[in-house]
Amino acid sequence: MSQYNVVFVLGGPGAGKGTQCENIVRDYGFVHLSAGDLLREERQRPSSEFGEEIEGHIKNGTIVPVQITCSLLRRAMEESGEKKFLIDGFPRNKDNLDGWNNAMKGVADVRMVLFFNCSEQVCVDRCLNRGKTSGRSDDNLESLKKRIHTYNSSTMPIIDHYRTLSLVQEMNGEKSPDEVYGDVKGALDGLNL
Numbered sequence: 001m002s003q004y005n006v007v008f009v010l011g012g013p014g015a016g017k018g019t020q021c022e023n024i025v026r027d028y029g030f031v032h033l034s035a036g037d038l039l040r041e042e043r044q045r046p047s048s049e050f051g052e053e054i055e056g057h058i059k060n061g062t063i064v065p066v067q068i069t070c071s072l073l074r075r076a077m078e079e080s081g082e083k084k085f086l087i088d089g090f091p092r093n094k095d096n097l098d099g100w101n102n103a104m105k106g107v108a109d110v111r112m113v114l115f116f117n118c119s120e121q122v123c124v125d126r127c128l129n130r131g132k133t134s135g136r137s138d139d140n141l142e143s144l145k146k147r148i149h150t151y152n153s154s155t156m157p158i159i160d161h162y163r164t165l166s167l168v169q170e171m172n173g174e175k176s177p178d179e180v181y182g183d184v185k186g187a188l189d190g191l192n193l
């Protein structure tokens with residue numbers, strides 16, 4: 001038994017990861033850690049040595065080296081004093097996966113991967129809509145194309161890897177938020193956490 005239990009939440013940009021995580025936190029008592037949010041926070045920290053590097057990756061839709069992201073996740077886990085985590089937007093590529101496995105073996109058990117499947121068109125439309133108010137430097141068409149490329153080429157293989165471990169619960173992310181959450185509950189209720 002490891003110290004921590006983890007549910008990873010994956011899906012394209014705009015697939016509904018953040019929205020569903022809010023629901024889950026309310027009803028299931030997980031601590032929600034968004035890798036993207038942690039990176040954006042670190043980018044804003046005046047004394048961060050990684051600010052420019054992180055912003056470069058975010059704008060380009062590429063993936064920040066795992067040493068940075070995994071340290072932020074691990075510190076947030078330790079500081080929370082809790083044991084159940086919903087980690088959203090991670091692991092996004094093989095570097096993320098390998099770094100996590102190296103650092104967290106015996107420390108955290110991955111119990112499930114929630115995968116919100118959503119077509120490219122719906123993802124783009126949702127993010128462009130969010131971009132009107134999000135203030136995010138990557139909710140624009142140019143960045144979105146790159147984010148979707150990264151998702152298809154680097155993140156899908158990670159989801160396939162977890163499929164081979166029978167950890168993936170796939171949801172249709174195009175349904176309404178309430179309908180998707182109904183499916184999410186069905187998956188989480190089977191987890192004894």
Ligand code: C5P
Nearest residue numbers: 035036057058061062063064089090092
């Ligand atoms: O998940 P979110 O859409 O907030 O991620 C925004 C950006 O943060 C990604 O496009 C990527 O540049 C960066 N990111 C990363 N590694 C992660 C999660 C996010 O580099 N594991």
Ligand code: MG
Nearest residue numbers: 017018034036
């Ligand atoms: Mg998010």
